[in-house]
Amino acid sequence: MSHASHTPLPTGAQARPFLELRNIHKRFGGVHALRGVSFSIAAGEAYHLLGENGCGKSTVIKIMSGAHAPDEGEIVLEGRSFRALNPIQSLAAGIETVYQDLSLLPNLTVAENVALNEQLVASGGRLARLFDRARLKRTAEAALDVVGLPTAPAYLSTIVSDLPLAQRQLVAIARAIATRAKMVIMDEPTTSLTRREVDNLIAVVERLRSEGVAVLFVTHKLDECYRIGGHAIVFRDGQCVAQGPLADYSKHRLTELMTGRTIDSKRYRTGAPRAEELFAADGLSLPPSFANVSFSVRHGEILGITGLADSGRNELATAIAGVTPASVGRIRIDGKVERIGHPAHAIRLGIGYVPEDRLGEGLFLDKSIFENEIALVVSDLANAVGIVDKTKGRALAGKIAQDMHLNTRDIDLPVGALSGGNQQRVLIGRWLSINPRLLLLHGPTVGVDVGSKDTIYRLVQQLAEAGMGLVIISDDLPELLQNCDRILVMNAGSIVAEFDARATDEEQLYQAMLTSRSDLATEAAR
Amino acid sequence: MSALHLHDIPAKPSRRSAFIDLVSRRPEIITLAILLAICVAVSIINPAFLQPSSLVDIGRASVVMGLFALGVFIILAAGGIDVSFTAIAAFTMYSMTLLVKDHVPDMPIALVLLLAMAGGALLGVVNGLLVHHLRVPSLIVTIGTQYLFRGILLAFIGTVWIMSLPPQMGAFGRMPLFQFESGDGRTITLPFYFLVLPAAALLTWWILNRTLMGRAIFALGGNASVAERLGYSLKTIHIFLFAYAGALAGLAGIIHTAANRQANPFDLVGSEINVIAAVVLGGARITGGTGSVIGTLLGVLLIVVVNSVLVMVGIPSTWQRVVVGTFILLAAGFFVFCQKKNG
Numbered sequence: 100m101s102h103a104s105h106t107p108l109p110t111g112a113q114a115r116p117f118l119e120l121r122n123i124h125k126r127f128g129g130v131h132a133l134r135g136v137s138f139s140i141a142a143g144e145a146y147h148l149l150g151e152n153g154c155g156k157s158t159v160i161k162i163m164s165g166a167h168a169p170d171e172g173e174i175v176l177e178g179r180s181f182r183a184l185n186p187i188q189s190l191a192a193g194i195e196t197v198y199q200d201l202s203l204l205p206n207l208t209v210a211e212n213v214a215l216n217e218q219l220v221a222s223g224g225r226l227a228r229l230f231d232r233a234r235l236k237r238t239a240e241a242a243l244d245v246v247g248l249p250t251a252p253a254y255l256s257t258i259v260s261d262l263p264l265a266q267r268q269l270v271a272i273a274r275a276i277a278t279r280a281k282m283v284i285m286d287e288p289t290t291s292l293t294r295r296e297v298d299n300l301i302a303v304v305e306r307l308r309s310e311g312v313a314v315l316f317v318t319h320k321l322d323e324c325y326r327i328g329g330h331a332i333v334f335r336d337g338q339c340v341a342q343g344p345l346a347d348y349s350k351h352r353l354t355e356l357m358t359g360r361t362i363d364s365k366r367y368r369t370g371a372p373r374a375e376e377l378f379a380a381d382g383l384s385l386p387p388s389f390a391n392v393s394f395s396v397r398h399g400e401i402l403g404i405t406g407l408a409d410s411g412r413n414e415l416a417t418a419i420a421g422v423t424p425a426s427v428g429r430i431r432i433d434g435k436v437e438r439i440g441h442p443a444h445a446i447r448l449g450i451g452y453v454p455e456d457r458l459g460e461g462l463f464l465d466k467s468i469f470e471n472e473i474a475l476v477v478s479d480l481a482n483a484v485g486i487v488d489k490t491k492g493r494a495l496a497g498k499i500a501q502d503m504h505l506n507t508r509d510i511d512l513p514v515g516a517l518s519g520g521n522q523q524r525v526l527i528g529r530w531l532s533i534n535p536r537l538l539l540l541h542g543p544t545v546g547v548d549v550g551s552k553d554t555i556y557r558l559v560q561q562l563a564e565a566g567m568g569l570v571i572i573s574d575d576l577p578e579l580l581q582n583c584d585r586i587l588v589m590n591a592g593s594i595v596a597e598f599d600a601r602a603t604d605e606e607q608l609y610q611a612m613l614t615s616r617s618d619l620a621t622e623a624a625r
Numbered sequence: 626m627s628a629l630h631l632h633d634i635p636a637k638p639s640r641r642s643a644f645i646d647l648v649s650r651r652p653e654i655i656t657l658a659i660l661l662a663i664c665v666a667v668s669i670i671n672p673a674f675l676q677p678s679s680l681v682d683i684g685r686a687s688v689v690m691g692l693f694a695l696g697v698f699i700i701l702a703a704g705g706i707d708v709s710f711t712a713i714a715a716f717t718m719y720s721m722t723l724l725v726k727d728h729v730p731d732m733p734i735a736l737v738l739l740l741a742m743a744g745g746a747l748l749g750v751v752n753g754l755l756v757h758h759l760r761v762p763s764l765i766v767t768i769g770t771q772y773l774f775r776g777i778l779l780a781f782i783g784t785v786w787i788m789s790l791p792p793q794m795g796a797f798g799r800m801p802l803f804q805f806e807s808g809d810g811r812t813i814t815l816p817f818y819f820l821v822l823p824a825a826a827l828l829t830w831w832i833l834n835r836t837l838m839g840r841a842i843f844a845l846g847g848n849a850s851v852a853e854r855l856g857y858s859l860k861t862i863h864i865f866l867f868a869y870a871g872a873l874a875g876l877a878g879i880i881h882t883a884a885n886r887q888a889n890p891f892d893l894v895g896s897e898i899n900v901i902a903a904v905v906l907g908g909a910r911i912t913g914g915t916g917s918v919i920g921t922l923l924g925v926l927l928i929v930v931v932n933s934v935l936v937m938v939g940i941p942s943t944w945q946r947v948v949v950g951t952f953i954l955l956a957a958g959f960f961v962f963c964q965k966k967n968g
Binding site: 164219224225 | 650841843844846847865
C-alpha cells in the first residue's frame with residue numbers, strides 16, 4: 100500500500116469520465132426535484148456537491164446509487180448508457196454510498212457490516228449461496244486497514260451498536276471500499292465527527308483518490324471543502340448552477356450560488372450580557388465523563404462550550420438538562436440552589452435543552468408542527484378533566500411558527516416533510532413555548548443549510564437581547580466565534596480554557612481542545 | 626502497513642464487566658442457568674426426576690414445540706413475528722391424515738411428511754407474500770391468516786376427530802429410536818421422530834450461519850430499510866422465512882398427530898404464545914435481529930421442564946402459568962438490565 104498523502108493526483112481531464120449524468124429530471128408528485136441536471140465524475144477526483152436543504156442533492160445521490168429511477172435523462176457509466184440503475188447494478192459498477200445515517204446493521208458484527216455486502220454483490224444479489232467466512236475476514240481486514248481501524252479478531256466480532264459514533268462512520272466507509280469501489284459518495288460524512296476525526300477522514304479520502312477512486316462529498320461545511328480540495332458542484336432548486344475547481348470560487352461566492360443571495364460571515368453578537376448571574380454550576384461531576392466542572396451564565400449572556408466528542412461536553416449538556424444527572428455538585432439558578440435529577444425538574448426550573456440528535460431525541464416526525472410545538476406545554480393547555488384547549492394551542496403554535504420564520508404557514512404539516520433547517524427551528528420553537536430562562540442548544544446547526552443558519556443565529560441573538568441565558572454546545576468553531584460572549588473549552592472531562600469570543604480565533608480554540616491528556620497532567624503537576 | 630494511525634482504538638470497547646459482556650452477547654446462558662437450577666432443585670426434592678424415563682418424556686414432549694419454536698425464531702430474527710404456525714400445522718396434519726386415510730391409503734410415510742412440509746411451506750408463502758406486499762406488520766398478517774387457515778380447515782375440510790390413524794402414520798409414531806425397561810418394569814421408548822428436532826435445529830443453524838440467506842435474515846432484523854438499500858431482496862427473504870416456518874409447522878403437525886395417535890382439527894391453535902414465550906426466554910429479542918438456535922432449544926426445554934416437573938415436586942399444574950410468566954418477566958428484565966449496563 101502506498102503512502103500517497105501528497106503525491107500529485109491524476110487530473111482526469113483527458114480521460115473518459117467514470118460517471119456522467121445527462122439532463123436528469125425527477126418529479127415526485129407535483130414537486131420537480133431535479134430539472135435537467137448534468138455533471139460528470141472522473142476517476143481519482145474529489146467533488147463537493149453543495150446546496151441548501153431541498154435543492155435536490157439527496158435525490159441525485161439516490162439516482163446514482165440506484166434507489167430512484169430518473170424520469171428523463173441518461174446515466175453514462177464507464178461509457179455505457181443507462182436509463183436508470185438498480186441498487187445491485189450501481190454497487191456492481193463500483194458506486195458506493197455512505198449515507199448520512201450510515202446505513203449500518205446495528206445487530207451484526209463489524210466484519211459483517213464491512214464485508215458482507217461484497218459477497219452479496221458478487222452473487223448478484225442472490226441469497227441461496229454459501230456464506231464464505233474466510234473471505235469475509237480477509238475483505239474486512241483489508242478495508243478496515245485502509246480506514247485505520249483495528250483488524251484484530253476481537254474488533255472484527257464486535258457488534259456495531261457497541262461502537263462509538265465516530266468509529267461507526269469509519270466502518271461505513273470501510274464497507275464502501277470493501278467492494279472495490281470506483282466512486283464513493285459520502286452524504287454529510289463529517290456532521291458527527293470532531294476535527295481530529297475529520298483529519299483522519301481526509302487522510303482516508305487522499306488514500307482512496309491515490310488509488311483512483313472518485314469521491315463525492317455532500318456537505319454544508321464549506322471550510323472542510325477547501326481543506327479537502329477538488330471540484331465544486333453547486334445545486335440550487337433542482338438545477339446545477341455551477342461546477343468547476345473549488346479554487347476558482349471564494350467561500351462568499353459559493354454561499355451566494357447556493358442561496359441565491361448574499362450572506363456575510365460577520366459576527367452576529369452585538370449585545371452584551373447583563374450583570375446579574377442567572378445560572379451557576381459548582382463542581383459538577385459525573386464519572387467517567389466529566390469532573391469538577393464549574394461555570395456561570397449571566398442573564399442575556401451567550402456562552403459557548405466546545406471540545407472533542409469525548410471531552411465530556413455532551414454529557415455535561417445532558418447533565419444540566421437532567422437527562423443524565425450529575426452525581427456530584429451544585430446548581431444555582433438566580434442564586435438559589437436547585438436539584439436537577441430529571442428532565443422534568445429542568446423544565447420546571449426554566450431550562451430548555453435542544454438536543455443534538457433532533458430526530459432521535461427531539462422531534463415526532465410523523466406528527467404535525469402544531470403537535471410538536473405544544474408537546475411541552477400540553478398539560479398547561481389542558482383543563483381540569485385533561486382536555487387540551489386546541490384553539491389556544493393552535494394560536495401558540497402559529498405564533499411560534501411565525502417567530503421561527505418557518506417556510507410554511509400550515510401548522511398541520513408533519514414535521515418530517517420539513518427540511519433540516521426548518522425542523523431545527525420547530526424544535527427550538529417548542530422550547531420557547533415554556534419561556535425558558537436558560538436555553539441549551541446542542542449542535543444547533545448540525546446538518547442545517549446556510550439560510551437556516553442565518554435565521555437561527557439571528558433568533559439566538561434576539562433571545563439573548565430579551566434577557567435569556569443561552570449555552571451553545573458545538574464543535575462548529577466559527578458558529579461559536581460569531582455568536583458567543585465567552586467560549587469554554589472542555590478536554591478530558593474538565594474545562595481547560597476560557598476565551599473571550601471577540602479576542603480569540605479558531606486556532607487558539609483548536610489548540611486547547613487538542614492538548615493531550617498527558618500534557619494536561621504534566622501542567623497540573625507543575 | 627497502514628498509512629494512517631488512528632488514535633489508538635482499543636480492539637474491544639470496554640467499560641463493562643466481562644460477565645455483563647458475556648450475557649449480553651449470549652443471553653441463552655441465563656436460560657441455561659435457570660434450567661440447570663430448576664433441574665438441580667427438582668432432583669433434590671424428588672430424585673425420580675433424574676430417572677431416564679422422565680428425561681425421555683421431556684425429550685418426547687420437546688419435539689413439536691421445538692419445531693414450532695425454530696420457525697418462530699427464524700422469523701423473529703428477521704424482525705417479524707408469526708402466530709399462524711399452529712393453524713398451518715393443524716391444517717396440514719388434518720388434511721394429510723384425511724387424504725391418506727380416504728384416498729391414498731398406501732402412501733409411504735416419507736411422502737406423507739414431505740407433502741405435509743410442502744403444504745405448510747405453501748401456506749407460509751401466502752404469509753410471506755402478504756407481509757411483503759401489504760407492508761403490514763407480520764403480527765397483523767398472521768393473526769389474519771391464522772383465522773383464515775383455521776376457518777377454511779373447519780368449514781371446508783372437516784371437524785370430525787379421526788381416532789384411528791392410517792397404519793403407516795401410527796407406526797411412525799411408535800417406531801422406537803431405542804427402548805429399555807425401567808425399574809418398575811415399564812417399557813420406556815424414545816421414539817424415532819425425536820431425531821427430527823436435532824436435525825431441524827442443525828439445518829436451521831446452518832442456514833442462519835453459513836448461507837447468505839441466513840445473514841440476510843439477520844440484516845433484515847437489524848434494520849429493514851437499510852437492508853433494502855444495501856441490495857438485499859426483501860421479497861425473497863420474506864417468502865423464504867415464512868415458507869421455512871410453514872414447512873416446519875407442517876412437519877410438526879404430522880408428528881403431533883402420529884405421537885397422539887389421533888387427528889383433532891381443533892388441536893394446536895392456542896399454543897402460539899407458549900412457543901413465542903419459549904423463543905423469547907431463549908434470548909431472542911421480540912424486536913428482532915438477535916437470538917440463536919441453541920438459545921431457542923434451551924427456551925423450549927425450559928418451558929417443557931417447567932410444565933412437566935411442577936407436578937413431580939407437588940406444585941399443582943395450574944401454577945405452571947404463574948411460573949412461566951415469572952420467568953419471562955425476570956429474563957426480560959435481566960436482558961434489559963444488561964443492555965443498560967452496555968450503553
